């Protein structure tokens with residue numbers, strides 16, 4: 001898994017959307033204290049950076065060192081590389097300075113479906129502040145552009161399915177089947193995520209980078225299958241409306257928010 005994102009770290013940093021600022025205000029409004037937020041599977045740190053507007057300190061961790069190499073730097077974001085081999089006690093040391101009950105908000109942006117969920121959730125239980133701590137996990141799967149474009153993109157997603165890792169099914173099902181053993185705060189609960197939108201401005205080159213950053217594209221390539229052949233890219237360009245066009249697009253997103 002780490003290897004998968006290592007290979008595409010540069011593409012990833014360029015291509016993926018940032019999340020609306022209102023999401024962070026909404027989440028920060030749910031935690032009584034604002035000392036520490038932990039962004040897990042931070043990638044290049046876009047959520048971590050925006051969390052600094054609401055939390056004094058942000059710890060941002062990722063299993064992939066090369067994702068972290070491409071991360072936005074910020075004086076109040078502490079990036080931590082957390083390989084699979086790291087123990088839970090070491091994690092408590094690294095994230096909470098050796099203390100449990102220290103994290104006001106845990107966020108996981110488009111990454112929780114890759115985690116060992118029982119292990120991760122047990123760590124969250126240790127680290128979240130009690131009472132008051134909140135966990136929010138979110139993701140997106142579909143990009144919506146136009147009636148011409150959307151069927152071509154859906155076809156690309158369908159072709160990607162055989163090369164997706166099994167856990168991607170959680171994202172495909174918009175986290176409706178994702179285990180989420182936390183108490184509702186009135187926004188969503190296990191089995192019923194809230195639905196949101198991520199608006200973005202995208203160039204055609206940005207679209208191509210976004211397509212290339214799909215993990216299934218990397219996996220398919222390793223198996224000798226090119227999901228983004230010249231013909232596919234040409235078709236995308238045709239339905240995009242031209243190489244030089246910058247379009248307003250949106251991603252359909254989903255979020256689960258809970259407390260202990």
Ligand SMILES: C[S@@+](CC[C@H](N)C(=O)[O-])C[C@H]1O[C@@H](n2cnc3c(N)ncnc32)[C@H](O)[C@@H]1O
Nearest residue numbers: 005041042043062063064067109110111114115
């Ligand atoms: C799709 S990217 C999301 C990155 C970023 N949060 C975003 O919103 O774009 C998934 C990230 O999860 C990381 N990841 C996967 N498994 C992980 C694990 N077990 N622990 C920590 N990070 C992990 C990957 O290295 C990658 O950076």
